[in-house]
Amino acid sequence: MAQPVKIVEVALRDGHQSLLATRMKLEEMQPILSQMDDVGYYAIECWGGATFDACIRFLDEDPWQRLRVFRKEMPNTKLQMLFRGQNMLGYRPYADDVVEYFVQKSVANGIDILRIFDAMNDPRNLQTAMAAAKKEKAHVQAAIDYTISPVHDIEYFANYAKTLENMGADSICIKDMSGILTPFATFELVKKLKETVKVPLSLHSHTTSGMAEMSLLKGIEAGVDIVDTAISPLATGTSHTPTESMVVALQGTQYDTGLQLQKLQPLREHFHKLRQKYLDSGELNPQLLEVNANTLLYQVPGGMLSNLLSQLKEAKQEHRLDEVLQEVPRVRQEAGYPPLVTPSSQIVGTQAVLNVVLGKRYQMVTKEFKALIAGEYGASPAPIEKEFAHKILGDHPQMQGRFADTLAPELEKLKEEVKPYAIQPEDLLTYAMFPQVALKFFQRRKEKMLGIDGEHVDYVNKSHPV
Numbered sequence: 001m002a003q004p005v006k007i008v009e010v011a012l013r014d015g016h017q018s019l020l021a022t023r024m025k026l027e028e029m030q031p032i033l034s035q036m037d038d039v040g041y042y043a044i045e046c047w048g049g050a051t052f053d054a055c056i057r058f059l060d061e062d063p064w065q066r067l068r069v070f071r072k073e074m075p076n077t078k079l080q081m082l083f084r085g086q087n088m089l090g091y092r093p094y095a096d097d098v099v100e101y102f103v104q105k106s107v108a109n110g111i112d113i114l115r116i117f118d119a120m121n122d123p124r125n126l127q128t129a130m131a132a133a134k135k136e137k138a139h140v141q142a143a144i145d146y147t148i149s150p151v152h153d154i155e156y157f158a159n160y161a162k163t164l165e166n167m168g169a170d171s172i173c174i175k176d177m178s179g180i181l182t183p184f185a186t187f188e189l190v191k192k193l194k195e196t197v198k199v200p201l202s203l204h205s206h207t208t209s210g211m212a213e214m215s216l217l218k219g220i221e222a223g224v225d226i227v228d229t230a231i232s233p234l235a236t237g238t239s240h241t242p243t244e245s246m247v248v249a250l251q252g253t254q255y256d257t258g259l260q261l262q263k264l265q266p267l268r269e270h271f272h273k274l275r276q277k278y279l280d281s282g283e284l285n286p287q288l289l290e291v292n293a294n295t296l297l298y299q300v301p302g303g304m305l306s307n308l309l310s311q312l313k314e315a316k317q318e319h320r321l322d323e324v325l326q327e328v329p330r331v332r333q334e335a336g337y338p339p340l341v342t343p344s345s346q347i348v349g350t351q352a353v354l355n356v357v358l359g360k361r362y363q364m365v366t367k368e369f370k371a372l373i374a375g376e377y378g379a380s381p382a383p384i385e386k387e388f389a390h391k392i393l394g395d396h397p398q399m400q401g402r403f404a405d406t407l408a409p410e411l412e413k414l415k416e417e418v419k420p421y422a423i424q425p426e427d428l429l430t431y432a433m434f435p436q437v438a439l440k441f442f443q444r445r446k447e448k449m450l451g452i453d454g455e456h457v458d459y460v461n462k463s464h465p466v
Contacts, residue, residue: 002254006042006226008080008202009243011271012070013045015234018206019288020278021306022054026066032270033073039263041077042226043113046070048081050342052089056434056441064109064426071110078112078139084342085118086125086404090433091343093376093403095410096128102429103132109426115173117143119344122378123163124402134168141202142169145339146176148299151382152337154189158196171200171226176215177341178301179208183218190222202226206238208301210291213241220255231264233271237289244268298325304345311353320356327352334388335372336380347372365392375399
């Protein structure tokens with residue numbers, strides 16, 4: 001029996017992450033938050049992913065304060081975040097005690113739903129974050145990174161979904177970060193997962209390749225419970241299906257979302273002005289709004305594509321983008337077919353750039369690529385050839401167990417290190433993930449507060465003390 005489809009609005013996180021390199025400021029979002037709260041969304045994705053890094057690195061904003069504002073302005077809507085499992089919101093695996101503390105503070109500051117994923121689809125890298133979220137009584141949405149390779153067939157995804165359900169997932173997300181799900185593959189995958197697990201299914205697909213709208217519709221027909229969409233000015237291209245279009249497409253059917261177009265109109269107007277501003281300033285590249293057929297050939301997500309281009313520009317080798325795009329699948333195959341999602345997408349992409357620019361494959365190998373081959377980011381989906389592993393690692397052994405088990409607790413050490421700079425407990429976590437960037441941010445924050453009596457109170461989380 002078909003049910004109404006639930007909508008997660010992603011404009012406040014993945015919408016501007018995909019189109020604007022996560023540069024939207026809180027002051028630009030705040031005027032529309034109460035109206036977003038009134039729409040009736042199932043949830044609003046507003047935190048996590050690259051937003052944390054962008055806040056302290058580029059926007060001079062405290063990401064924790066941003067979350068507290070979201071919670072205050074949108075009291076009636078579930079707030080959702082994207083969480084990289086053992087990598088948290090950073091780019092390396094962290095000790096279990098830090099992961100647990102991060103989850104605790106995320107929920108205390110207002111997060112209701114944690115979408116937790118691992119770049120390698122290694123369940124061992126999800127277990128600490130999932131258990132911590134369950135302990136905090138948050139909703140655990142475990143995500144499957146969708147990718148195409150000789151080992152990623154429908155049985156692989158079904159088995160992984162069952163594992164995630166057994167680990168306590170409250171719902172499961174099919175996360176198609178590259179927009180490579182075809183409509184009929186979506187139908188078959190959703191149908192298989194609905195037969196395999198009992199928890200609700202969510203579908204997340206980018207419009208990069210031009211297929212997401214069709215795939216979402218076929219997924220809904222097959223029984224998907226929740227879909228991700230973005231309000232139209234921050235939709236399409238490397239972003240997502242427009243919210244308004246999906247609402248109207250399902251209106252009057254058994255899948256009717258129950259959302260009203262009239263309530264979405266003020267949101268559209270607000271974000272349309274912002275979109276125009278970013279287009280005029282050049283911060284929104286019109287190319288990102290186009291369909292990119294290269295995605296279908298190379299499985300390269302939009303964010304990864306812009307990273308590759310900027311690395312080539314730095315090396316004054318922009319004309320070699322096609323060579324790099326052809327090299328990416330070769331590197332990925334040799335690395336055991338990791339899905340291309342943060343951080344594995346950056347690791348594989350950077351290595352592909354080096355292989356092309358230096359003229360000899362693996363003449364220089366990044367420490368992150370070595371760690372990937374060594375198993376420090378998790379088990380590769382396919383076995384890595386022994387000869388290749390030896391070429392990259394020499395006599396350094398590959399991990400047999402879970403890398404986080406080799407990490408000593410970090411929390412107490414970090415507390416001491418951050419003590420001179422911290423004005424709230426959450427600063428420890430900001431510092432843990434981005435130590436150098438965080439210290440510069442803390443210094444700027446201190447300078448701003450000097451001489452402004454009482455401003456520091458804005459940063460202190462009174463409602464959720466340590």
